[in-house]
Amino acid sequence: MSQAKKKTFKIEPFKHKVEMDPKYAEKTWKILEDAIHEIYNHNASGLSFEELYRNAYNMVLHKYGEKLYSGLVNTMTQHMREIARNVEAAQGGLFLEELDSKWCEHNKSLQMIRDILMYMDRTYVNNFNKTPVHELGLNLWRDNIVRSPKIRDRLLDTLLDLVHRERTGEVINRGLMRNITKMLVDLGQTVYQEDFERPFLDASSEFYRLESQQFIETSDCADYLRKAEKRLNEEIDRVTHYLDPKSEAKITSVVEREVIGNRMKLLVEMDNSGLVSMLIDDKYDDLGRMYNLFRRVSTGLQTIREVMTGHLRDTGRQLVLDPERLKDPVEFVQRLLDEKDKYDKIIQLSFSNDKTFQNALNSSFEFFINLNARSPEFISLFVDDKLRKGLKGVSEEDVESVLDKVMMLFRYLQEKDVFEKYYKQHLAKRLLSGRTVSDDAERSLIVKLKTECGYQFTSKLEGMFTDMKTSRDTMQGFNATLAGSESNEGPTLAVQVLTTGSWPTQSGARCIMPREIFEMCNKFKQYYLSTHTGRRLTWQTNMGTADLKATFGNGNKHELNVSTYQMCILCLFNIADHLTYREIEQATDIPAPDLKRSLQSLACVKGKNVLRKEPMSKDISEDDVFLFNDKFSSKFYKVKISTVVAQKESEPEKQETRQKVEEDRKPQIEAAIVRIMKARRLLDHNNIISEVTKQLQARFLPNPAVIKKRIESLIEREFLERDRGDRKLYRYLA
Amino acid sequence: MCEFSRQEFIEGLQMLGVDSIDKLKYLLPSLRAELKDEHKFRDIYNFAFGWAKEKGQKSLALDTALGMWRLLFKERPWPLVELWCQFLQAKHNKAISKDTWSQLFEFSRIIDPSVSNYDSEGAWPYLIDEFVEYLRENQSLEACTSGA
Numbered sequence: 001m002s003q004a005k006k007k008t009f010k011i012e013p014f015k016h017k018v019e020m021d022p023k024y025a026e027k028t029w030k031i032l033e034d035a036i037h038e039i040y041n042h043n044a045s046g047l048s049f050e051e052l053y054r055n056a057y058n059m060v061l062h063k064y065g066e067k068l069y070s071g072l073v074n075t076m077t078q079h080m081r082e083i084a085r086n087v088e089a090a091q092g093g094l095f096l097e098e099l100d101s102k103w104c105e106h107n108k109s110l111q112m113i114r115d116i117l118m119y120m121d122r123t124y125v126n127n128f129n130k131t132p133v134h135e136l137g138l139n140l141w142r143d144n145i146v147r148s149p150k151i152r153d154r155l156l157d158t159l160l161d162l163v164h165r166e167r168t169g170e171v172i173n174r175g176l177m178r179n180i181t182k183m184l185v186d187l188g189q190t191v192y193q194e195d196f197e198r199p200f201l202d203a204s205s206e207f208y209r210l211e212s213q214q215f216i217e218t219s220d221c222a223d224y225l226r227k228a229e230k231r232l233n234e235e236i237d238r239v240t241h242y243l244d245p246k247s248e249a250k251i252t253s254v255v256e257r258e259v260i261g262n263r264m265k266l267l268v269e270m271d272n273s274g275l276v277s278m279l280i281d282d283k284y285d286d287l288g289r290m291y292n293l294f295r296r297v298s299t300g301l302q303t304i305r306e307v308m309t310g311h312l313r314d315t316g317r318q319l320v321l322d323p324e325r326l327k328d329p330v331e332f333v334q335r336l337l338d339e340k341d342k343y344d345k346i347i348q349l350s351f352s353n354d355k356t357f358q359n360a361l362n363s364s365f366e367f368f369i370n371l372n373a374r375s376p377e378f379i380s381l382f383v384d385d386k387l388r389k390g391l392k393g394v395s396e397e398d399v400e401s402v403l404d405k406v407m408m409l410f411r412y413l414q415e416k417d418v419f420e421k422y423y424k425q426h427l428a429k430r431l432l433s434g435r436t437v438s439d440d441a442e443r444s445l446i447v448k449l450k451t452e453c454g455y456q457f458t459s460k461l462e463g464m465f466t467d468m469k470t471s472r473d474t475m476q477g478f479n480a481t482l483a484g485s486e487s488n489e490g491p492t493l494a495v496q497v498l499t500t501g502s503w504p505t506q507s508g509a510r511c512i513m514p515r516e517i518f519e520m521c522n523k524f525k526q527y528y529l530s531t532h533t534g535r536r537l538t539w540q541t542n543m544g545t546a547d548l549k550a551t552f553g554n555g556n557k558h559e560l561n562v563s564t565y566q567m568c569i570l571c572l573f574n575i576a577d578h579l580t581y582r583e584i585e586q587a588t589d590i591p592a593p594d595l596k597r598s599l600q601s602l603a604c605v606k607g608k609n610v611l612r613k614e615p616m617s618k619d620i621s622e623d624d625v626f627l628f629n630d631k632f633s634s635k636f637y638k639v640k641i642s643t644v645v646a647q648k649e650s651e652p653e654k655q656e657t658r659q660k661v662e663e664d665r666k667p668q669i670e671a672a673i674v675r676i677m678k679a680r681r682l683l684d685h686n687n688i689i690s691e692v693t694k695q696l697q698a699r700f701l702p703n704p705a706v707i708k709k710r711i712e713s714l715i716e717r718e719f720l721e722r723d724r725g726d727r728k729l730y731r732y733l734a
Numbered sequence: 735m736c737e738f739s740r741q742e743f744i745e746g747l748q749m750l751g752v753d754s755i756d757k758l759k760y761l762l763p764s765l766r767a768e769l770k771d772e773h774k775f776r777d778i779y780n781f782a783f784g785w786a787k788e789k790g791q792k793s794l795a796l797d798t799a800l801g802m803w804r805l806l807f808k809e810r811p812w813p814l815v816e817l818w819c820q821f822l823q824a825k826h827n828k829a830i831s832k833d834t835w836s837q838l839f840e841f842s843r844i845i846d847p848s849v850s851n852y853d854s855e856g857a858w859p860y861l862i863d864e865f866v867e868y869l870r871e872n873q874s875l876e877a878c879t880s881g882a
Contacts, residue, residue: 685857709860715833716792722833727840728857 065124316368463502553630
């Protein structure tokens with residue numbers, strides 16, 4: 001056996017063309033055509049896929065693709081037409097079912113046909129830019145069935161009718177609906193949109209327009225909102241179940257427009273059930289529903305906000321200007337806080353803490369709080385009440401929260417400098433009478449004010465606290481010197497030394513003190529001035545208190561807590577049993593209004609009448625006679641009679657305070673003008689006014705007329721001059 | 735008040751070229767005519783303030799001011815001058831500041847007698863604002879009484 005070389009051999013294709021003759025092509029086509037028929041007639045089981053594929057392949061290979069394709073078109077069209085007839089013939093409810101089932105079959109058939117003709121799809125169709133088989137099948141279905149004149153309208157009407165029935169409460173076949181709409185989507189988005197979606201939206205719009213009209217006339221606001229919400233959810237549900245997802249946004253906007261958008265104003269303004277009554281009655285659920293529905297519509301939330309603001313401003317204005325309320329400042333402020341709490345809660349629970357609503361709330365409060373010029377005074381009185389007794393026994397966190405609420409009201413005030421003035425007065429009284437419930441609470445509030453307004457605002461207040469502490473130290477030193485000396489007998493003196501600038505200025509106080517007191521006071525003065533040379537001490541007799549031990553005729557002993565003035569008056573009765581008003585006035589030299597007030601507290605108040613007055617009238621007249629009340633009795637050992645408690649100012653006092661505030665503002669305005677002009681050198685009138693206002697707005701709102709007067713004063717003192725050319729310009733003179 | 739120093743007197747007349755009473759008499763009409771010129775008038779008007787006030791004072795006493803105004807506005811008539819004087823005597827009764835004095839001239843020049851073109855944001859001195867208010871109150875009063 002020879003070792004022959006292994007040769008690779010190849011099989012060569014035929015070199016000569018094998019032509020398919022037309023007859024052969026015709027035969028092949030016939031086979032395929034029959035197959036298509038069989039497929040459409042559900043007789044596909046007997047067919048050989050391989051054979052049919054091969055036939056189609058051959059046809060295309062031998063350049064009979066055209067024949068194949070056009071044959072396909074014709075055959076399928078024929079079948080479509082037949083199907084159309086069947087569908088048209090279907091009665092009533094069976095129409096859709098027939099359509100659906102035929103569509104299902106068609107898809108299966110189309111699949112098979114496409115598989116068989118895949119080679120054609122890939123070659124002939126591509127080369128000659130023909131519609132691929134699958135798409136062709138869909139288009140033929142579309143043109144011959146769905147858009148056939150006898151089917152098209154009927155299909156749409158049926159679908160819309162079913163939707164309508166479902167909306168009115170009937171149960172419909174959702175699966176069937178889904179199939180049909182899916183069919184439309186498969187046929188192309190334009191088919192779905194033109195043949196179904198657009199008319200659907202129009203019909204829905206009309207439906208909801210009518211329905212909402214009816215609802216509005218028969219339901220109250222809360223009811224309507226519930227129905228609206230229900231309808232909205234239904235539509236979303238409908239889309240999920242049997243419409244194309246892209247329809248969701250469109251149908252919801254139809255519902256939003258018809259049911260909410262076009263009815264908003266009517267809803268919100270409904271008497272007895274609209275937005276205002278919901279706010280008044282704290283209907284959190286209904287308000288929340290309204291918020292969620294309205295936010296879907298542009299200007300929806302704006303509508304709610306505007307009505308809420310209007311209502312709030314009205315209630316606020318009434319609250320603040322109601323003369324009844326103004327009688328009790330603490331109640332007044334409490335009512336404001338309650339109102340704020342109420343709306344905070346509403347915004348939190350129903351309006352999902354929406355910032356724009358918070359802002360509307362804040363601006364409304366700012367608006368009406370400043371309608372009453374006494375608001376700053378009242379807020380200070382409220383704080384005074386809390387710090388004197390209201391916060392007794394309250395936990396630290398609760399104290400903080402009350403103070404924070406007060407700060408919140410404070411921020412709304414336009415005239416913060418007025419508040420400062422009153423706060424100082426009230427704080428002084430609290431400190432001096434030792435009547436503050438918690439030192440920590442006082443300091444905490446000062447810190448909050450400092451954070452809000454800066455160091456300047458609170459520096460004097462802090463000075464007051466410092467004085468109190470320093471005085472305690474001074475007293476220790478003084479008492480130590482007393483202990484050493486002989487005269488340990490005599491009244492015990494407790495002195496607070498106040499720095500003039502920090503404490504509220506009082507008009508000159510004077511009175512003639514009892515001898516023992518006077519001597520003790522001098523001792524203190526000596527002691528103090530020995531360690532602090534160059535200072536001047538003035539006794540503020542209108543701000544002091546005294547504890548007196550008194551023995552009455554019936555043997556009762558009591559300790560009386562009185563003001564300094566009252567002490568002076570009472571000590572007179574150590575020598576005399578009865579005294580006339582004039583005698584008392586002369587002996588004590590107390591100013592008349594204070595004297596009358598003190599006497600009133602001593603003689604005319606039940607349970608505190610350590611003096612008797614003849615005649616027994618309520619008011620003090622200059623001809624009255626006062627007697628020591630031997631028969632005085634009280635169930636308490638210690639009796640408080642002093643009149644040094646902070647209270648709402650009388651009309652003349654209020655005027656005086658206001659005047660002081662105006663006086664204080666003048667230098668502040670001038671300082672602002674000078675600051676601005678120094679920086680700008682040359683500035684026109686209107687700009688000065690607006691710059692000054694801006695600089696001072698943290699403290700108060702300056703009056704343009706007052707600013708103008710200050711400018712003139714500065715011109716007079718040659719800080720500024722008018723420009724020669726333009727009289728409206730001012731120039732800074734260095 | 736109302737003093738010329740000797741030096742001012744001599745230098746002033748020298749500049750005018752006057753060294754006798756007759757020459758001064760001769761010059762007076764033309765001097766008076768100068769007052770018709772707005773700028774010259776303003777200069778003289780503003781000068782008058784410093785000249786008429788007491789030495790060492792910043793403001794001009796009211797009576798003197800009223801007299802000066804009446805005098806000056808004779809040369810250059812201003813319909814509201816009497817009302818202005820009335821107003822001051824009734825409502826103000828204090829001395830007049832320099833700024834008020836000078837601004838009054840501008841007021842007479844710019845604002846028409848019915849104060850229809852008065853601009854309340856026009857940086858006018860406060861006293862002039864009050865004057866305008868005074869005028870308007872009286873105008874409306876007149877209108878009421880004349881209507882009745």
